[in-house]
Amino acid sequence: MQKIVDELKSIVREKAAEIDRNNDMGDVLDAVKESGILGLIIPEEYGGLGGGYYDACVVAEELAKVSAGVAHSIIVHSMAADAVRLYGSEEQKEIFFPKLLKSIGTIAITEGKGGSDVAGSVSLKAEKQGDAYTLSGSKTLITNGMYADVFIVVGRTGEGPKGLTAFIAEKSEGIKATRIDLAGMRGSGLASLQFDNVEVHESNVLVKEGAGLKVALGTLAPNRLPFSAIGLGIAERCLEIAVERAKKRKAFGGTLSDLQAVQFMLADVAVEIEALRRTLYDAARNMSDPGYEGAVAKILSARVAKKAADVAVEVFGGHGLLRGSKAERAYRDAKTIEFAEGATEVMKLLVARKLLA
């Protein structure tokens, strides 16, 4: 797996600025598909790499050091594969793992009415007619929406939290994707999706009708660890460029790195990165409560990434805000960590729930 990541990282490094500028992976998408990384979380008996959350963290961290958008695309793909691994029937695994080894997957939960309150906001209609469901409605802020062939879609089949159902849908004319021009983590194929009478056979329901919330939340929780590793990679990238700049930039008869105030800023970031790395990898090795551990990691990841990006811009001064510069890109990427895969406040609710139980 390390070889795949190293090779992919060197390809992505060359194109990272272009991917950010164009908000599109371009030919890097082919490199991703051909690299074997799509099998990251798919069990070996189905032809995958058989990785777990620890491996996914390593992949996310390493790729986010060069492009958070590419890292996020791969992690959301793996999350779609993980939904099949955790909740799919044997027949669904046999059908969809081979597809997910070659083509991109995504998981589409969020709608325009609000992403945090999943049970209250999902209204994409899934109506049963005979042995199939017809899906109509829209989703937004969907990573890989532009690239995906396989969609894990949460739709409404009834009232309340038990009225949600998770489907595996395949790319068809009825699914239209519109690119979203987000500030950070660009190139992840973020899109709004319109579903117009998309037919999904009942055999492509995950678990059973009404289990959609369980599938969505149960898949998101452990996958917040790899997602948090993207924040770690961004923070490490920020520290690296800030140290490099501080050592080179002349000021007051020396370099910025001679100034204790600058040294303290860099040291603070290094300490926070250390704390995040240890928390994250410890949780990935010994996960016992994915809801809690995923939420803790995600809160810390957003905090550390934002702090590191702030310091990077600070060290670069006005140059740190030049459009497309490394510090400016990291600044946009870091803020994005806060919302994708669950907003910080919602993560705090999960932590508080455990404290107060």
Ligand SMILES: Cc1cc2nc3c(=O)[nH]c(=O)nc-3n(C[C@H](O)[C@H](O)[C@H](O)COP(=O)(O)OP(=O)(O)OC[C@H]3O[C@@H](n4cnc5c(N)ncnc54)[C@H](O)[C@@H]3O)c2cc1C
């Ligand atoms: C880059 C990116 C990629 C994404 N990829 C996907 C994807 O692949 N699939 C998918 O389904 N979704 C995806 N999302 C959507 C993401 O899950 C939502 O943005 C997130 O859940 C928050 O929902 P919202 O943006 O609608 O904000 P809202 O739910 O409208 O919340 C707005 C603000 O209110 C706060 N808030 C909400 N509820 C509470 C509360 N109870 N207490 C205190 N504060 C609260 C939030 O913290 C937030 O700051 C992505 C988002 C981003 C930014």
